[in-house]
Amino acid sequence: YTTSETDLMEPREAERLYRPLAIRPLRRDSLERSFVSAGFHIGRTEEIGSELMEFYEELDGRTSSRLMRIARMRRNREKLVSEWGAETYETLLALYHWMVYLVLGKLTASYYVLEKM
Numbered sequence: 001y002t003t004s005e006t007d008l009m010e011p012r013e014a015e016r017l018y019r020p021l022a023i024r025p026l027r028r029d030s031l032e033r034s035f036v037s038a039g040f041h042i043g044r045t046e047e048i049g050s051e052l053m054e055f056y057e058e059l060d061g062r063t064s065s066r067l068m069r070i071a072r073m074r075r076n077r078e079k080l081v082s083e084w085g086a087e088t089y090e091t092l093l094a095l096y097h098w099m100v101y102l103v104l105g106k107l108t109a110s111y112y113v114l115e116k117m
Helices: 012-021 028-037 049-061 064-075 077-084 086-104
Strands: 001-005 040-049 106-116
Touching: 001 028, 012 086, 028 040, 028 106, 040 049, 049 064, 049 086, 064 077, 064 086, 077 086, 086 106
Parallel strands: none
Antiparallel strands: 001 106, 040 106
């Protein structure tokens, strides 16, 4: 299971998302090349897209809850940064955006079945 960026992700959004999480942008084509160069054959790929997050939204309102947290965090930025520190604030904000970006299609989720060559 992995998440990768789609063409809908804007460069500034990507920077705000990836920098606090200390990860590099992951595009599906480069991920799949990495699997092959590491000696794996991709036996099967199943793109989930936003379906998992849609399921959680219907189940417990998870995505809309994250949207509300983003709104409240942005409104109370100064207070939260003074309590948590800027790094923690930015990391939490990025994590909440991650789920929203899955629903918006800026990120997509996929399962891979890999076979050792």
